[in-house]
Every structure is written in C-alpha cells, then in structure tokens.
Amino acid sequence: MKLFTLKMPLVLSAAIATAAGLADAASAETLRLLTWGGYAPENVVAMFEKETGITVEVTKSNNEEMIAKLRATGGGGFDLAQPSQDRIAGPQEEFGIYKPIDLSKIDASLFIPSMLEATKANTTVGGEVYGVPHVWGTSGLVVDTAKAGMVRDYTDLCGDAVAGKVSYRLKRPTLIGFAFAMGLDPFAAYGDEAAYKQVIDQVEAKLIACKPGVKTYWGGGDELMGLMRSGEVVASMAWDTGGWKLNADNPDITFVAPASGALGWIDTFALPKKTKAEDAAYQWINFVMRPDIAAMITEAAGNFTASKGADEFVSAELKARYQASFPPEAVDNIKWYPPVPAGLEVIEGAALDRVKAAN
C-alpha cells in the first residue's frame, strides 16, 4: 500500500510529463499556414523543413475566406495567416481573431523599412501591432494591346469598341477602381459611412450602365486566364501577376497600370488568436523574408516582397515585365488601400448584389 501511494504520483507525473512533451513536440513541429496560392512554394517549404524540422501545412485561401474561417473558430485552426494589410484592423475590432505580434521576435533588418512602418501603422489596434508585410502587388487592367489598346483606365472597359469582350470581378477592388477612374476618392470617404455610400451609389449606377458590355464577371484567376487566352475577352480588371503570366504566353497581352492609378495591396503575416505554434510562426517569417528565399517566392507568386535586397535575386525576365508595366510615375501613382473600417462591407455588398441582379 505504501509503495503504491509512493509510486503513484511518480508514475502519474511521469505520464503527464511525457504526454505534455509529446503534445509540445507535436504542435511545435507543425506550422499550419493559411495563405495565398504561390506564397509558400514547395521548394521553400522543403528548405524550411530541412533547416528547422518543422512541418508546414499549407492551406490556400483568399482574404474573405481567411477572415470567415478564423471567425468561425474564434481565431483557431491555423498558426499563421496572411490577410491583406487593409483587412486586419476592421475584423480585429469586430471579431477579435488575431493576436498581437511580438516585434522583438522579428528581424526588422530583413524588411524594407518604409513598407514595414506603413503596415505596422495600418494594422495597429489599441496600441498593438497585428501585422507585418510580406508580399505586395497591384491590381489594374490586363489588356490585349493588339485588340484593345485604347483601354487605359477602368472606365474604358465600358467603351463601345470593347463591348461584349470585357470582364471584371464583382468585388470591392472593382468598386474602388471605378470610383477613382470616375474622379471620386473612396478612400477619403472611408471614415464617413454616408459619404462612402454616395460614392458607392455613383459607382453602382456606372456598373449597371456598363453591364450590357460585360461578357461575364470572373470569379477566380483561372477563369480569367481562360477567358483572356481564348481571346473571348480582350480587356479585364486583374492583378499584375495575372497579366505578366499571360504576357509570357502571348506578348500582346500585358498588365497596364490604369491612368487613375493602380490599386496597391500588401499581404501580411498575422497571428491567429489561438495559434499553437507561435515560435514556428516567427521562425517562418524570419526565414521567408531572407532575400534569397523571398526571391524564390517572387518567382512562384509573381509578386515582389517586402524583403530588403531580394530584387537582386529575381530573374531579369520578371524585372523587365515589371518595369514595362510600371514606369516610375505609375509607381508613384499607386493607390495603397487604407484599412477598411468595420461596416463598410455591408454597403459595398448591397451595391454589388444590385449590380449582379440588374438587367
């Protein structure tokens, strides 16, 4: 009996220790990454696994799905997410799905300082920073220059010359892009719901007027590629990388920064609230921001990163395409998305629904 009582706690504690150790090891060895296609290419994941022994599980998604997924679990299920910088502050205030970033664990010298500061400022909620920059790019127009060279701005998509041969997404970038092309400033109206609604109402009327000339509203990148490659669509709103990819197949098609300015986005690193592998997440961030690794991601995703000095490692071909689409004045004209205040999505959503239903 005495032996038993003596032994019992020992055995128990040993068992608990082993179990805890196992659990620790298991969670430390997997990093569940919620990201975009191309941001965690297989070769980078393999290098990271070799260097650190941490397994990386990649889930590809987009901004809306990322927020919806994290909201459904209260910020669980993933250890590191990559939403765009303008979509962090709003959802964080509304749903509290992220955890502040411990900046001391991030090697700031790897980042382009201006981009790091801008992202930190835009993702600050209640004095805490929730995001650091990773990949950036723009959306604008993809144009078949041989058939639709006259398309220079979003509103040119409504022209008679290209009627029936244009496409765009029914999502918020389209609303914002058209607003700028119509001479409005939606970002200035972000803080005032009534003013923002006025802007969106005007854009809605314009989009409904344009609808007869639209072939279809594309939903995913592959759909757009199919439409452009087959020549069924000669001009569309799209991301810069989509245009550059098509340019590799058909030199006539390329990305054009619209006259009213391309829309600039930065995808970030953000920690979900219930992250179980925080250390692994920081290791991943510091790993992929190394210039040589960042260049590999640029090759896979097509977009440039916020990593300092990575440009030198990027292929000349990609650089040439970038420079052709972005002369210096177009770079200065990029409109960077400011953080979206909570509640604006409802106004945009109702407008988009009405455009979709209009005849």
Next chain:
Amino acid sequence: MRAQSRLGLFLLLTPLLLWLTLLIVIPHIDMLLVSLRERVGVGEYRTSLANYLTFLTEPLYLWTFLRTALMSVLATALTLLIAFPVSYYIAKIAKGRVQSALFLLCLVPFWVSELVRTFGWMILLRETGVFSGLLQWAGLVDGPVEMLYNDVAMMVGLVYTSMLFMVVPLVTTLESLDDSVIEAGYDLGGSGPSILREIVIPHAMPGIVSGCIVVFMLSLGNYLTPTMLGGKESLWFTELIYSQFIVRFNWELGAAFGFMLLLLSSVIVWAVLRLTGQTLEKTMG
C-alpha cells in the same frame, strides 16, 4: 428478451440520433439564433427581427428568392418531361442487357464530380467551344456564337445534373406496373394516350412526386451550376447566402436567408403533396 431487443433498437438508433442532433438540429438552432441577431455597433449585437425585415423590404432579395423558386420549378418540370419517356423505355420496352446498359448510361455521368460535369458543359457551350466551332464548320453561322452565361445554359446544366434523381424513382415504380394491366387497357378499347393518362401515370404517381421533390430540392440548393453557367445574368439565392457569409461577413443576414430558403422549400413540397394528393410516407416509403 424484450429488454434486450429494446436495448438493441436503442443501440441501432444511436448513430442516427447522434447524426440528427449533432449535425442537423443543433446547427440549425444555432443558425436560428444567429439570424435573430442584429449588429448595432463594432462587436455589439442585440436580438431583433431586423434581418428578416431587410429580406422583406429589399426588392432585390425577394426578387431573387422568387426567381430561384420559379426556375427550380421549371427545371423540375423539364426534368420530368425528359425523364419520363426515358424511364418508360428502360422499365417497359428495353429488356435484359439493353435495359441494364441504358440504366448504366444514365449513371455514368455521375461517376465524375459535379464540378467536372459543369466544366464539360462550359467547354461545349463557350464562344470558342465545341458547339460554336461545329456550327461555324457546318456553315450555319458566320461568327462565333456565345451560348454560355445565360439562363438557358443554366437550365441545361440543372436538368442534366438532376436527371438521374428523376430516372431512378420512375424506373422503380414503372417496373412494378404489371404489363397485363396495360394489355387489359388495350383489350378494353383504350388508346395510347388514354392508357397513359388512366393507368401508367396514376400508378407512377408516387415515383413522379418523389422524383420531383428530390430534383426540386437539388435545383433550389444548387450553387455550382447557376454560378458557373449562368454568368453575369443569373443571381441564384444560394449565391446570395454564400456572399453574405463569406464575402460580406454578414452571418446574421446569411442565416436569415438560409431560414427563408428552408421555409420556401418546405412550403413548396407541402403544396405539391397536397395538390397531388400524395403523402410523404407513400412517396418516400
């Protein structure tokens, strides 16, 4: 003995009951609670019927709701019209191997996923697609024809997707119809149409109704086909629900929409049962 059999029954029922409560009843209750919430500020909610009011006061939502219901009814009717002769042929006219082969042919498209089937239709119908190419080759048209992204394309997709679910119950009920009854009808001086009207259709009624219910539900709840084939013109109610949940983060309105859809389908199924004088037990049992 009796207690034992009761325990057995209980054990056998457990998976079903677990399934029903955990995966259907509880999520629905949660959804109902979400649909009764209204967002008043950042992260603040209160209980109200505001979401249902939004649904009833915004013509766009009501219109889409009505359109989805009518299009689903139309899709069901078209499926029945096409599937009835096919099923009659399989059940009554074809014999032996031909019968199994024909039945198998109805089944084959379902060996691939719905997404692949829909892409198949996109390849056929698009401007640079197979049909457009054939028509140009035959000299019937001058330029490429766009057949995708309209209501007709969507209807074709819906009928194609749900064909099997109409054929199976129809073949089953028609097979149970004794040939001698039809022969007797002819002996008594009946014509083809009158036998169809007086004997075949009344006998097949449970199959028709159950097939119609399944096809109607599948069409009403379909997301993929209207989105991909319907293009810019056709807003489907499930698309609205998806966009409220995923794109707009407006779970409250999305949940209310979900309940309206549940209500709509229940009412229509109930009405159809009443109109045809069938009961759920007869058609499903």
